[in-house]
Amino acid sequence: MADVQTTSQAILVVGGGMSGITAALEAAEAGYDVVLVERNPYLGGRVTQLYQYFPKLCPPNCGLEINFRRMRQNPKVRFFTMAEVASISGREGDYDVTVKMAPRYVNEKCTCCGKCAEACEAEIDNPFNYGMDKIKAAYLPHEFAFPMRYILDPSIVGTDQGKKCLDACEYGAIDPDMKETTFDLKVGAIVWAAGWNPYDAAKIDYYGFGEYKNVITNVMMERMAAPNGPTGGRILRPSDKKEPKNIAFIQCAGSRDENHLPYCSGICCLASLKQTTYVRERKPDCDIAIFFIDIRALDRLEDFYVKVQADPKVAFIKSKIANITEDEGTGNLILEGENTRTGEQILMNFDMVVLATGMVPNRIELDAAPDVTHDEYGFFTNNPEQPGIYGAGCVRTPTDVASSVQDATAGALKAIQSIARR
Amino acid sequence: MENKVNYDPSFAEEVFRNVDAGDEIKMCMNCGVCAGSCPLREHMDYPPRQIFALIRAGKREEVLGSQSIMLCTSCYTCAVKCPRSIPVIDVMHGLAHYALKQGYVPRKDTAAFGGEFWKQVYRLGRIDEKDLPRRVFFSGGLIEGVRAMLNFMDIGIKLMLHRRMKLLPERKIKGIQSLRKMLDKAERLGKGGAIA
Numbered sequence A: 001m002a003d004v005q006t007t008s009q010a011i012l013v014v015g016g017g018m019s020g021i022t023a024a025l026e027a028a029e030a031g032y033d034v035v036l037v038e039r040n041p042y043l044g045g046r047v048t049q050l051y052q053y054f055p056k057l058c059p060p061n062c063g064l065e066i067n068f069r070r071m072r073q074n075p076k077v078r079f080f081t082m083a084e085v086a087s088i089s090g091r092e093g094d095y096d097v098t099v100k101m102a103p104r105y106v107n108e109k110c111t112c113c114g115k116c117a118e119a120c121e122a123e124i125d126n127p128f129n130y131g132m133d134k135i136k137a138a139y140l141p142h143e144f145a146f147p148m149r150y151i152l153d154p155s156i157v158g159t160d161q162g163k164k165c166l167d168a169c170e171y172g173a174i175d176p177d178m179k180e181t182t183f184d185l186k187v188g189a190i191v192w193a194a195g196w197n198p199y200d201a202a203k204i205d206y207y208g209f210g211e212y213k214n215v216i217t218n219v220m221m222e223r224m225a226a227p228n229g230p231t232g233g234r235i236l237r238p239s240d241k242k243e244p245k246n247i248a249f250i251q252c253a254g255s256r257d258e259n260h261l262p263y264c265s266g267i268c269c270l271a272s273l274k275q276t277t278y279v280r281e282r283k284p285d286c287d288i289a290i291f292f293i294d295i296r297a298l299d300r301l302e303d304f305y306v307k308v309q310a311d312p313k314v315a316f317i318k319s320k321i322a323n324i325t326e327d328e329g330t331g332n333l334i335l336e337g338e339n340t341r342t343g344e345q346i347l348m349n350f351d352m353v354v355l356a357t358g359m360v361p362n363r364i365e366l367d368a369a370p371d372v373t374h375d376e377y378g379f380f381t382n383n384p385e386q387p388g389i390y391g392a393g394c395v396r397t398p399t400d401v402a403s404s405v406q407d408a409t410a411g412a413l414k415a416i417q418s419i420a421r422r
Numbered sequence B: 001m002e003n004k005v006n007y008d009p010s011f012a013e014e015v016f017r018n019v020d021a022g023d024e025i026k027m028c029m030n031c032g033v034c035a036g037s038c039p040l041r042e043h044m045d046y047p048p049r050q051i052f053a054l055i056r057a058g059k060r061e062e063v064l065g066s067q068s069i070m071l072c073t074s075c076y077t078c079a080v081k082c083p084r085s086i087p088v089i090d091v092m093h094g095l096a097h098y099a100l101k102q103g104y105v106p107r108k109d110t111a112a113f114g115g116e117f118w119k120q121v122y123r124l125g126r127i128d129e130k131d132l133p134r135r136v137f138f139s140g141g142l143i144e145g146v147r148a149m150l151n152f153m154d155i156g157i158k159l160m161l162h163r164r165m166k167l168l169p170e171r172k173i174k175g176i177q178s179l180r181k182m183l184d185k186a187e188r189l190g191k192g193g194a195i196a
């Protein structure tokens, strides 16, 4: 199915988040052929799961929509979803790449009529909402998905449920015989823009994530605040679906910690500041406490910090929380620590806790790949000994969208130079 | 400028030079996890973070005269959690040894507390937060003990409300025998608590 002819003049971009999309478009608009591969069934990466962007509090979808339009208009970019790189060999100007594509079981005839989902009774954990709700096993990944096309979960393919979906589709869009496919590419340069994963909060055992229901993470909070999220945009405690009267944000949950991620994840202070506005616009009487080591809102982003500081309902308490216990009867959480400004012990009770977890970069983990270099924390470093393959965005440093986009533009230029050198 | 306050790093330098593991505090980022998790924090005049901050502030008397450095029982709670991997225990012990060398002595109640803490770990393999103060208070005699205990009631009730102090006496942990072997060895090595 994938008939992809490329030459050593083409550029491969791995990862279709804001960084990858930017690198692909910048290179294509400069006249180069680009192939973009994305593992998810849709493009956009992690920002598709954010409710709003700091500091302007605008929805990520407008920016994404503009980029998707640029992509549709530009025949120089070809993109593949549910696709991953299986191997890379060669060197600058002359790479051979194998791409592996997982079957979607739904072809381009899909009109998104939704009949398959209606017919399907099987449900799966919804990956888009970090498992906070269930979704039919025949589903659209999310309402703004690009490409706008349904997908069948492999668990129902070849079962009664799969048959029901097949029978329900009036457009011949479901194809249970789809198989994993691979195809080979020749490219002259590669941009690695595979982004990040949230740090696994369960590893910070003294915060009880996974054990105490009302301890959630910042990425889950983004989904809760989103109208197309698991709670329809309402902020509710997972244990009893009640509106919390007070919420604690714990900064540096797993970041700046030699036992977890030794580095600062860069964006989680701003993310929590932003999330206080989510809470306040929905529940003006909800009290919020932010527990921090120090707030890292740099340059122009400090204005946003100052704005949130002025909110009388938001308390800033200088303390890295040392322990959380759950009150079994109420599901409330008891936070312990030391207020390092006053030296007083903290023993406070909250309805809900949000852990500001950090970012872990997606490294190149392939059996066959050129020797790329990473820093001591696993972030991609551009290796002068290995020109031709460049990192872009959060694989290089944990950062926000604006910086990722800048970095990806730089990555595209480097890739173009690699081709021009040949 | 009048009212100028000079920054005096001399005590910090003294600590870096003379105290075992003393230079580790350079890594401290003042986060408060140690102070917030130390099981003895209610009994400490300055929990670990404050000790480190005082060293930086040049407060020699407060630090070397502090009962906290004598009280630390090497329970490791702080050390396993410290985000900067600072061997908090080694620093606390280093400071205690240095203070003793400089002629500072632990107060009577501190010594009694440390002794009881040690015995209880030996007996149960854990700390019974209700029983520990009782034993400490009565180590000075009955009347004094009752008075001290009444003073402590407030904290006890607060702790109980937060389920930190259980109403029933703590039971022994599994594998107490092997823990005791370890403790015996530690004692032989002369590391059994800061005041040993």
Ligand SMILES: Cc1cc2nc3c(=O)[nH]c(=O)nc-3n(C[C@H](O)[C@H](O)[C@H](O)COP(=O)(O)OP(=O)(O)OC[C@H]3O[C@@H](n4cnc5c(N)ncnc54)[C@H](O)[C@@H]3O)c2cc1C
Pocket (backbone or CB within 6 Å): A014, A015, A016, A017, A018, A019, A020, A037, A038, A039, A040, A043, A044, A045, A046, A047, A050, A052, A053, A054, A055, A083, A084, A085, A193, A194, A195, A196, A197, A218, A219, A222, A267, A271, A274, A357, A358, A362, A392, A393, A394, A395, A399, A400, A401, A402, A404
């Ligand atoms: C709680 C939270 C809130 C945030 N809020 C904001 C905000 O308000 N404003 C802001 O500017 N930033 C915010 N950020 C940061 C923002 O999410 C990142 O800057 C952005 O996602 C970076 O984009 P990226 O393309 O580098 O990575 P990603 O978004 O992670 O995209 C990487 C893409 O690569 C794909 N991929 C991964 N591995 C492979 C592979 N092997 N093969 C193929 N594809 C692969 C992934 O599926 C993904 O689609 C927030 C972050 C967090 C944690």
Ligand code: SF4
Pocket (backbone or CB within 6 Å): A106, A109, A110, A111, A112, A113, A114, A115, A116, A117, A150, A168, A169, A170, A171, A172, A173, A174
């Ligand atoms: S796969 Fe068929 S039934 Fe399902 S949404 Fe697409 S067109 Fe409709």
Ligand code: SF4
Pocket (backbone or CB within 6 Å): A251, A252, A253, A255, A256, A263, A264, A265, A266, A267, A268, A269, A270, A294, A295, A296, A356, A358
């Ligand atoms: S951005 Fe803030 S919360 Fe995130 S690691 Fe850095 S200091 Fe901690």
Ligand code: SF4
Pocket (backbone or CB within 6 Å): B027, B028, B029, B030, B031, B032, B033, B034, B035, B048, B049, B052, B081, B082, B083, B084, B085, B086, B088
């Ligand atoms: S936990 Fe470590 S870094 Fe934090 S205050 Fe204590 S010693 Fe310093």
Ligand code: SF4
Pocket (backbone or CB within 6 Å): B034, B037, B038, B039, B040, B048, B071, B072, B073, B074, B075, B076, B077, B078, B079, B088, B089, B092
């Ligand atoms: S090791 Fe000492 S300072 Fe650290 S938590 Fe235990 S008693 Fe407190």
